[in-house]
Amino acid sequence: MKKEHLSSKEEIRRDPLSHRWVIVAPDRAQRPQETGQDQGADGSYPDCPFCEGHEQATPSEIWARRAAGSRPDGPGWTVRVVPNRYPALTSSGQVHRSQSGLFKKIQGAGAHEVVIESPHHHESLADADLLQIQYVLEAYRDRIRSLYQDAGLRYVQVFKNHKLPAGASLQHPHSQLIATPMLPQNIELKLKAALRHFERTHTCLMCEILGQERASQQRIIREHRGFISFAPFASRFPFEVTIAPLRHTWDFIEMPDEKLEILAFLLKDVLLRLKLAAADPPYNYFLSTAPNLRAMRSKPKQEDSLKAALHWHLEILPRQTAVAGFEWGSGFYINSRTPEEAARILRETQGLS
Amino acid sequence: MKKEHLSSKEEIRRDPLSHRWVIVAPDRAQRPQETGQDQGADGSYPDCPFCEGHEQATPSEIWARRAAGSRPDGPGWTVRVVPNRYPALTSSGQVHRSQSGLFKKIQGAGAHEVVIESPHHHESLADADLLQIQYVLEAYRDRIRSLYQDAGLRYVQVFKNHKLPAGASLQHPHSQLIATPMLPQNIELKLKAALRHFERTHTCLMCEILGQERASQQRIIREHRGFISFAPFASRFPFEVTIAPLRHTWDFIEMPDEKLEILAFLLKDVLLRLKLAAADPPYNYFLSTAPNLRAMRSKPKQEDSLKAALHWHLEILPRQTAVAGFEWGSGFYINSRTPEEAARILRETQGLS
Numbered sequence: 001m002k003k004e005h006l007s008s009k010e011e012i013r014r015d016p017l018s019h020r021w022v023i024v025a026p027d028r029a030q031r032p033q034e035t036g037q038d039q040g041a042d043g044s045y046p047d048c049p050f051c052e053g054h055e056q057a058t059p060s061e062i063w064a065r066r067a068a069g070s071r072p073d074g075p076g077w078t079v080r081v082v083p084n085r086y087p088a089l090t091s092s093g094q095v096h097r098s099q100s101g102l103f104k105k106i107q108g109a110g111a112h113e114v115v116i117e118s119p120h121h122h123e124s125l126a127d128a129d130l131l132q133i134q135y136v137l138e139a140y141r142d143r144i145r146s147l148y149q150d151a152g153l154r155y156v157q158v159f160k161n162h163k164l165p166a167g168a169s170l171q172h173p174h175s176q177l178i179a180t181p182m183l184p185q186n187i188e189l190k191l192k193a194a195l196r197h198f199e200r201t202h203t204c205l206m207c208e209i210l211g212q213e214r215a216s217q218q219r220i221i222r223e224h225r226g227f228i229s230f231a232p233f234a235s236r237f238p239f240e241v242t243i244a245p246l247r248h249t250w251d252f253i254e255m256p257d258e259k260l261e262i263l264a265f266l267l268k269d270v271l272l273r274l275k276l277a278a279a280d281p282p283y284n285y286f287l288s289t290a291p292n293l294r295a296m297r298s299k300p301k302q303e304d305s306l307k308a309a310l311h312w313h314l315e316i317l318p319r320q321t322a323v324a325g326f327e328w329g330s331g332f333y334i335n336s337r338t339p340e341e342a343a344r345i346l347r348e349t350q351g352l353s
Numbered sequence: 354m355k356k357e358h359l360s361s362k363e364e365i366r367r368d369p370l371s372h373r374w375v376i377v378a379p380d381r382a383q384r385p386q387e388t389g390q391d392q393g394a395d396g397s398y399p400d401c402p403f404c405e406g407h408e409q410a411t412p413s414e415i416w417a418r419r420a421a422g423s424r425p426d427g428p429g430w431t432v433r434v435v436p437n438r439y440p441a442l443t444s445s446g447q448v449h450r451s452q453s454g455l456f457k458k459i460q461g462a463g464a465h466e467v468v469i470e471s472p473h474h475h476e477s478l479a480d481a482d483l484l485q486i487q488y489v490l491e492a493y494r495d496r497i498r499s500l501y502q503d504a505g506l507r508y509v510q511v512f513k514n515h516k517l518p519a520g521a522s523l524q525h526p527h528s529q530l531i532a533t534p535m536l537p538q539n540i541e542l543k544l545k546a547a548l549r550h551f552e553r554t555h556t557c558l559m560c561e562i563l564g565q566e567r568a569s570q571q572r573i574i575r576e577h578r579g580f581i582s583f584a585p586f587a588s589r590f591p592f593e594v595t596i597a598p599l600r601h602t603w604d605f606i607e608m609p610d611e612k613l614e615i616l617a618f619l620l621k622d623v624l625l626r627l628k629l630a631a632a633d634p635p636y637n638y639f640l641s642t643a644p645n646l647r648a649m650r651s652k653p654k655q656e657d658s659l660k661a662a663l664h665w666h667l668e669i670l671p672r673q674t675a676v677a678g679f680e681w682g683s684g685f686y687i688n689s690r691t692p693e694e695a696a697r698i699l700r701e702t703q704g705l706s
Contacts, residue, residue, distance in 0.1 A: 015587035016550075016562060017543050022587040022686045029689035088679075088687045101565045102558070103586045157685070159678030167677025176679070184683030190370050197369075205455070209369060212454045233456045234368035234375040286682030317681055324520025325512030326441075326529070328670055329639025330537030332510070333375045334441045336382035 010089055010110075012180070016102040020185050023088050023110075031086035037171050045121045049085070050172035052119030058082040062113065063142060065135040079135040080116045081143055087112035088178055095152050095181060109152045109181035115139045117173040124162070124173050126271035126280075133264035136175065138257065140287065143177055145253045148292040153179040155187055155291050163282035166319045175285075183291055190288060191310065198309035204248050206311030209233075219343040221273065222351060226259070227266045231339035231346070237317050238337035239278050239346065241270050244313040251290035252312040267314070269352040274318060277349040281318040288313055363442055363463075365533070369455040373538050376441050376463075384439035390524050398474045402438070403525035405472030411435040415466060416495060418488040432488040433469045434496055440465035441531055448505050448534060462505045462534035468492045470526040477515070477526050479624035479633075486617035489528065491610065493640065496530055498606045501645040506532040508540055508644050511605075516635035519672045528638075536644055543641060544663065551662035557601050559664030562586075572696040574626065575704060579612070580619045584692035584699070590670050591690035592631050592699065594623050597666040604643035605665040620667070622705040627671060630702040634671040641666055 010025045036048035049057035055073045063081035070076025089110025096107040117136050118128055125133060144156045160175035161168040183191070197205040213220055213230050221229040221241065229243045243266055249255070255263070274281060289312040293303060327333055363378045389401030402410035408426045416434035423429025442463025449460040470489050471481055478486060497509045513528035514521040536544070550558040566573055566583050574582040574594065582596045596619055602608070608616070627634060642665040646656055680686055
């Protein structure tokens with residue numbers, strides 16, 4: 001079966017009752033589960049497609065930080081971005097929107113990329129060099145920027161799954177980007193809440209939250225050169241952490257290298273504390289950032305409101321508790337640890353000095 | 354530590370960025386995980402609080418279907434409802450709402466009950482008698498009705514977690530009800546979508562969906578005496594199933610015993626098919642039904658719209674695939690099996706005759 005044929009089967013459907021979006025990608029079922037983890041006699045992982053020296057096991061790289069003189073799709077890299085071999089979405093060049101009665105679907109637009117965070121199989125992000133973490137963040141920024149050139153893509157969701165219980169099917173440290181031709185429902189909900197707040201108060205919601213957090217200090221883990229990590233007031237999970245820039249910045253792609261260097265420090269600091277305080281938990285993290293204005297077709301005034309109302313942030317969700325019927329049905333969460341206690345424990349844990 | 358003291362610690366918090374609600378219940382962390390599963394020499398489960406004969410291990414029963422002459426909190430029951438010993442929420446009689454800047458919280462209102470579905474440790478709902486399943490459904494109906502007498506409770510979420518990967522901490526078959534003093538976010542989203550559709554078309558959204566499903570037949574699993582089971586158009590998970598009454602009924606508590614007898618048949622039919630076709634998967638199910646009008650303080654005209662726009666339904670989500678960072682961040686889902694194929698497989702599987 002040829003790749004082009006595979007891609008054409010994916011479609012994005014909207015649930016008429018809840019307005020949530022679902023990617024129906026039947027060929028994703030064929031992707032390997034928990035492969036590439038068998039160690040050879042020499043200590044290497046011969047079946048891992050992400051280890052250095054196995055570059056031919058992935059599609060051609062789109063982006064990389066490499067040693068001078070090294071060649072694309074060869075060894076010598078620190079961080080490497082490739083298309084996902086089992087993509088949830090791909091672009092065919094032709095977006096096809098259709099509706100049959102109440103049932104809406106969209107085909108043909110999207111992208112799914114993998115950021116390989118290290119050439120080494122077991123070097124998790126918490127243990128990586130600061131420069132390497134900075135490169136991972138640069139990969140996110142550069143790839144979002146590049147995908148936003150396509151006016152058919154409205155949002156790029158950056159996310160990471162650490163360990164199997166958090167949904168990682170490959171052990172080798174990596175994160176992912178999925179670009180979609182519509183605004184995801186969670187991003188839309190946040191955007192509406194932020195715009196409503198801005199219209200009422202002419203201030204950014206996140207800027208105000210950060211002001212309240214800094215005034216109370218109860219839930220702050222650390223501040224570092226213009227960035228802050230804290231346990232959000234309505235944390236869904238024990239040890240949930242949010243990282244944000246203190247200064248209003250609506251779009252992650254505006255972050256220059258020097259800021260990403262500082263962010264890398266604070267991210268590593270949080271991951272180290274989580275590893276020590278919560279026994280190296282499985283976790284997901286994901287970025288909430290600006291939608292692609294080119295695709296939004298907003299009026300200039302609406303754009304100005306969006307830029308003033310949104311404030312990018314990174315959420316880290318440790319996944320040690322199950323999500324069950326109550327959460328699925330209601331959208332409520334039950335958290336058995338107060339964020340105030342989680343923040344205190346993480347503050348008292350040794351971080352990065 | 355006294356129970357009253359424990360309860361006072363729970364609070365419901367609203368996330369200012371996404372408007373989701375979180376129950377912070379620090380004492381839930383003390384609840385047992387995976388207990389009551391060790392079998393004694395006689396084949397019984399001496400530590401299971403839900404087995405017949407162990408009635409003293411639970412708080413006093415609120416509701417039961419029992420043999421004539423049997424006594425409350427003694428043996429001789431078929432289905433039994435008790436307060437959850439480790440409640441996520443309890444009512445103190447005094448609802449306390451407070452707001453500090455952007456941070457809203459509510460304390461003192463709610464309920465958390467357990468429906469013990471069988472006196473026998475291993476009799477799962479798929480294997481239970483039809484009459485017993487009917488009693489379980491009657492328990493849901495009667496308990497929602499009773500909790501809706503309290504004008505401080507806006508919604509009762511009925512849900513079931515089957516097996517550990519779906520969040521069941523006790524093996525003995527049971528389901529749960531959690532009553533909350535606000536409308537859960539997912540219910541609010543559905544309610545808004547239904548009202549918007551009704552205002553535009555003067556028809557019920559679910560009635561129209563069922564009309565489309567019946568016209569195409571592609572995703573229908575079975576129709577049975579006024580009820581239907583189908584794989585929803587935008588299924589989040591492989592083998593996801595929705596059950597609904599064909600005739601417009603906004604509120605589950607309006608279902609008379611004879612209708613619940615038919616519903617029990619169709620529910621058992623679906624659970625049997627899932628068990629055979631998908632290797633007895635872990636699953637969650639949950640009911641979407643009417644909010645408590647007494648608590649909503651709507652005007653009569655709004656009430657009429659709500660009654661015309663809402664249509665109760667039961668969603669069954671098999672939980673064989675992980676929910677990862679993409680889903681958490683975006684609210685999107687990736688389903689690797691088309692609902693059309695899932696429905697075909699379930700249709701071709703032997704159900705209840």
